[in-house]
Each structure stands twice: as structure tokens, then as C-alpha cells.
Amino acid sequence: DYYRWTQAVFLELYTKGLAYRKEASVNFCPGCQTVLANEQVKDGACERCDTPVVQKNLKQWFLKITDYADDLLKYEGLDWPEKTILMQKNWIGRSEGINISYSIDGADKKVVCFTTRPDTNFGATFLVVAPDSDFVKENLDLFPRKKEVAAYAVATARKSELERIAEGRKKTGVFTGWNAVNTLTGRKMPIYVSDFVLATVGTGAVVGVPGHDLRDFEFAKAFGIPILRVVVGPDGDTSEITRPEQVQEKAGTLVNSEFVNGLDIHEATVVIMDFMEKKGWGKRVIRYRLRDWLISRQRYWGAPIPIIVCEKCGD
Numbered sequence: 001d002y003y004r005w006t007q008a009v010f011l012e013l014y015t016k017g018l019a020y021r022k023e024a025s026v027n028f029c030p031g032c033q034t035v036l037a038n039e040q041v042k043d044g045a046c047e048r049c050d051t052p053v054v055q056k057n058l059k060q061w062f063l064k065i066t067d068y069a070d071d072l073l074k075y076e077g078l079d080w081p082e083k084t085i086l087m088q089k090n091w092i093g094r095s096e097g098i099n100i101s102y103s104i105d106g107a108d109k110k111v112v113c114f115t116t117r118p119d120t121n122f123g124a125t126f127l128v129v130a131p132d133s134d135f136v137k138e139n140l141d142l143f144p145r146k147k148e149v150a151a152y153a154v155a156t157a158r159k160s161e162l163e164r165i166a167e168g169r170k171k172t173g174v175f176t177g178w179n180a181v182n183t184l185t186g187r188k189m190p191i192y193v194s195d196f197v198l199a200t201v202g203t204g205a206v207v208g209v210p211g212h213d214l215r216d217f218e219f220a221k222a223f224g225i226p227i228l229r230v231v232v233g234p235d236g237d238t239s240e241i242t243r244p245e246q247v248q249e250k251a252g253t254l255v256n257s258e259f260v261n262g263l264d265i266h267e268a269t270v271v272i273m274d275f276m277e278k279k280g281w282g283k284r285v286i287r288y289r290l291r292d293w294l295i296s297r298q299r300y301w302g303a304p305i306p307i308i309v310c311e312k313c314g315d
Contacts, residue, residue, distance in 0.1 A: 010306055012241055018064045021315075024294055025199065027160055035060075035296075041160050042170030048183050055132065055157040060152040067217035069094065069288045093289020098273050099203060100282040102127065102180040105188050107142065113137055114202035114287060117277065119210070119268035123230035123259040124206040126189050127180050128173065128219065130197040131156040133204030144177025149193050164195045171196060171219040173193055183281045184258075194219065202287060211241045212248055213290040230257050231265060 013019040027036040031051030040046065041053050075085055082284055097116035104111065111127060122276035129135050131153040143149050152174045156164070163169075173194030180189045189208075196215065197206055210220035210227040220227050227241050232255050241247065254260045257314040259275075276282035296305055308314050 006021060006303040007306040010016060010303075013063060014307070018067070019061060020064065021059050023063055024060045024062075024295070025054050025057055026060065027056045028058070029053055038160055038162050038220045042160060044163065052158055053160070055159070060294050061307075062294055064290040066166065066288060066290055066291050066292050072290075076230045077088075094286065095288075096284070096286050098282045098284050100164050100183070100207065102183065102189075102190070102207075105179045105181055107178060109142075109178075111191065111205050112203045113207040114285065115207055117212070117265075117269065118272040118282070119254060119257075119260065119263075119265050120209040120212045120230050121182070121184050121207065121272060122206045122254075122260075123211045123228040124182050124185075124189060125187065125210060125220065125226045125228060126190045126216075126223075128194045128206050128208055129176075129191060130199040130204040131193050131195055133197075133199040133203055136193060140175075145175055146172040149176055151213045152195075154297055157200050159195060161198060162202075164198065169196070169223045171215075173219070173223065183279070190225070192219075192223070201289070210247075214244060214247050214249065217241070217244060217247045217279060228256065230255060233239065250264070 006104065007267075010019060013162045027038065027041050028053050029036055029046040029049065031046055035058065036046060036053060038128060040048075045052050057312065062105050072092055073089065073094060078085075089178075090177065095116050096116055098118050099112050099114050100118065100121070100187040101110050101112050103109075111129065113127060131149075136149065140146055140150060140153075162236075171194065173192040178191045180191055181187070182189055196219070197204065198228065207224070208216040208219060209230075210216040210225060211229045212231050219225070229238070229241050231248050232238055232253040233252040237246060238255070239246075252265055254268045257268070260271050263271065273282070273284055309315055
């Protein structure tokens with residue numbers, strides 16, 4: 001009487017192509033043999049049996065809410081408080097940026113990083129990839145420091161996403177032994193693996209510009225990576241960047257950046273994107289923080305998924 005209606009709704013979504021299965025990294029309790037929501041993980045352990053929780057790839061059911069991301073950003077005619085609308089915008093997290101492709105020195109490989117701030121790329125000094133990213137999985141055996149990377153990936157699998165991205169958390173990571181080449185400057189940029197980058201966000205790889213991104217600044221400080229200034233902010237500070245309060249993220253004028261010197265950061269972003277697309281080094285994309293809703297999880301919550309999976313016949 002209760003869950004047949006939930007199943008009926010699920011089947012409507014399924015027949016419209018809005019319910020689908022794919023592998024996803026989930027919180028898994030080896031003790032309870034079940035998937036947990038983030039809220040059911042306490043200090044890295046299962047709230048019921050205290051077994052350490054691991055991140056595990058399992059095939060899960062999803063609802064395709066990302067198909068409606070742009071529609072969810074339309075608020076005409078809605079009598080909503082401004083605070084609610086702002087929360088919705090942040091939850092969806094629409095961002096226009098570019099996927100930049102970097103070649104790897106001494107290896108016939110490339111790594112792709114998504115960024116909304118390509119204007120600062122003259123100040124890029126390192127790359128960071130997620131331990132659970134496809135890039136790491138596909139190249140693990142090729143990394144000069146594969147043992148360290150493998151051990152770090154195992155340790156990361158014991159942490160939840162919330163732990164990994166917590167504000168103020170000390171930055172950790174390991175060097176892969178590979179260097180990417182900055183297409184604008186020719187600088188060789190060490191490629192690190194660090195758990196503050198998530199495989200599910202962007203491409204699972206980010207380019208580090210420590211002079212103009214606080215998270216990158218913290219990582220560079222922890223690992224002794226050069227910090228270059230390529231933006232002068234409204235305060236006019238042109239000195240060497242050594243303190244967090246000097247990291248200018250949101251406003252300023254480009255310096256030490258060749259053909260975009262003197263441009264406002266927003267103007268420079270467009271110029272750099274045009275330049276990289278013309279050179280074939282990057283491609284403009286729109287990304288969302290919003291992800292499809294993983295529904296087949298969390299112990300025995302909700303109705304059984306009304307699909308039988310047969311090895312011979314499929315779903």
C-alpha cells in the first residue's frame with residue numbers, strides 16, 4: 001500500500017530515461033555490508049557498529065536531475081526569499097570555464113584540468129589530481145612514484161568527501177614523479193595527488209595557481225612550490241606573496257602575463273580562453289556543482305528499486 005506508489009513513480013522516470021545505473025564512489029561499511037549517507041559516518045566510522053568506513057565503487061541507481069539544472073535556475077514568478085534563491089544557485093553551482101589540456105614531460109600522455117580562471121595561467125606552478133580520478137587509475141602503474149601514490153589512494157578511500165574538503169584542513173599529498181608542461185610559459189609543473197581534489201568535480205584535476213587561489217596557496221606552502229604573482233589587486237600590493245591575505249582571488253589587473261598584461265581579470269579570462277581554443281589547447285565548457293541524485297543507498301531506506309537485473313536479459 002505504501003511503496004507501490006514510489007515504485008510507480010520510479011518506473012515513470014525510468015521509461016523517460018531519467019533513472020539509470022552507473023558505478024559511483026560511496027561510503028561503504030564492511031561491518032554492516034551496506035552503503036551509508038555522509039550523515040551516518042561519524043569520525044570515519046559507521047555510526048552503528050564503529051567499523052571504519054571505506055570509499056568503494058559500486059553500481060548505483062541515479063535520478064538525472066542535472067538535465068534540469070538550467071531550468072532550476074529560473075526564478076521568474078517565484079515568491080522566494082533572496083536567501084533561498086542564493087542557496088539554490090550555490091547548490092546548482094553553474095560555472096563557465098575551460099578544459100585545458102596539458103602534455104606530460106617525457107610521457108605520451110595528457111591531463112585535462114577545468115578552470116574558471118584561465119587568466120591566471122601564467123602563474124600556474126603545479127597540478128593536483130584526485131586519488132580516485134580516472135587519470136590516476138589509468139596511469140598508476142606508469143607513475144615513477146606509483147607505490148607512494150597507491151598507498152595514498154588507499155588511505156584516501158577511508159575518508160568521506162566531507163572530510164576531504166573540510167575548511168582549514170591541512171593539505172596532504174604525494175608527488176607522482178610526472179611533470180605537466182604549462183603551455184603558456186613552458187614551465188614544468190609537478191603533478192601531485194591530493195585528497196582535497198574530488199574525482200566527481202570538474203575533470204578530477206586542477207591547475208595550481210597559488211598566488212591567486214587560497215586553497216592552492218596552502219598546498220604550495222605545504223610542499224615548497226613556487227608562488228608567482230600575476231594579479232595586482234585593488235590594494236596595489238606588488239610584493240612577493242607570502243601571506244594568505246595577499247592572495248587575490250576576485251579582482252585586479254594582470255601582470256607578468258605577456259599579452260594580457262594590464263587587462264582586468266574578467267577581460268583577460270575571455271582573451272585567454274579565445275587564445276587557448278584557437279591554439280587547440282583548451283575548450284570552453286559549462287559545469288555544475290549539482291550532481292545526479294544517488295538514491296539506492298543508506299541501509300534499508302526507501303522502497304526497493306522495481307527493476308530486476310538479469311545477466312542474460314539485462315534490466
